[in-house]
Amino acid sequence: MLKLYHAEPLANSLKALVPLKEKGLDFESIYVDLHKFEQHEPWFVAINPEGQVPVLDHDGAIITHSTVIGEYLEDAFPGTPPLRPADALGKARMRYWNKFIDEHVLNYVSMHGWHRMVGVIARSIESGEFEKLVARIPLHEQREKWRTARSGFSESELANATRKILLSVDKVEEQLGKTPWLAGGMYTLADINYFTSCAVSVVRMFPDLGIEKRAPRLLEWIERVRARPGVKAALAMPDKTNPALRTFSGEVR
């Protein structure tokens, strides 16, 4: 029995939902309402002490972190369709990209998303109440991120994040000049990772950066990823985000 604890179909939650949908695996969807900070409730922290979604529960075994979940699903359900190359070198190419995206892309897109969406939410909470909410967040870095979202990220932090995002856009554009998908000839977890961590929202989030002109192959790849049955099904999952705050998530509707 598979269960996925997840939030809206974007970022890390989307990244875990896509392979489940691509593989046509039956799973119980358990929605964790981040708008109500359910991920920091004792019942959830008992499941994942880090207080973060997504979480996969497979017959009681708990697997956290979306990159690890993706590889786990390949190992446990290698069947149709495979989302990881069969050969050692292909796997290495996929993992190179996953590592790059996890370490050099995700947090920078997330910073802009938090700046626009979570910052608004954080500032709408009265300060005594806010400190109470922050105090129960398990991870130090997440507590800092909530406080910074409330007080506002600095211009230089945001500019550095934009620089990192553009660097990834150029790197992906270059790769797509050599191979149809990031890790080579097949659609893999690396494509799902870059799509869900960045590409799904990057054009809409940064209309001034001219990404359409800068990265035409990326744009064409986005359409190919979006046409994947698993991506379509995952993007069709409910989104309870306040429509006024959908600068980050709106692209996927």
Next chain:
Amino acid sequence: MLKLYHAEPLANSLKALVPLKEKGLDFESIYVDLHKFEQHEPWFVAINPEGQVPVLDHDGAIITHSTVIGEYLEDAFPGTPPLRPADALGKARMRYWNKFIDEHVLNYVSMHGWHRMVGVIARSIESGEFEKLVARIPLHEQREKWRTARSGFSESELANATRKILLSVDKVEEQLGKTPWLAGGMYTLADINYFTSCAVSVVRMFPDLGIEKRAPRLLEWIERVRARPGVKAALAMPDKTNPALRTFSGEVR
């Protein structure tokens, strides 16, 4: 034919050397002299555009990043001894730790190492010459790290790094109360990762933190890892570091 481009047997170079030695694989060792900044020379950047060691060359295919290299060696040479669990859940446990170490440990130990060792080297270079050396470093973050090492990391950066290192010490200590190795019942790439990224030098680097008392299981585990034939063989590789600068690397002698 396997070739490994690597530097001294510590940190990421050690992390790639250990599985090669554990598996008894024949490989050509190509020493890259970081003291002479060979990793930024055009000949090396032609092999790895990121200008970093280690790099594995397998019959002309280039694989970079030590975590990716470790998994690649498992995929390409699954034979004796395996360094990755055979079951899906064991693999996920191993990857959870690898991700934690790569994202939350390595850079913080590295900062203290750079503060003590690379900072001394960087300050010994005349400033016009220094800027020329930095200008040819491919990665932005590495250029920034060299400049910061020269000017000095701030007290708050170093204190935060120490906090992260201690958090990892406590996390590993807790895990070793449940399982003999990080990912469960067997010695895996996760043990190699924590050992080479942190544990090999942490007691010596932070004598004031009382790690022996704080983490007795970690200390016992360090001895078990150190006794591994692959670890012994890798640690016996040449170290050209100036002995006066071995506050970081000295532990392994």
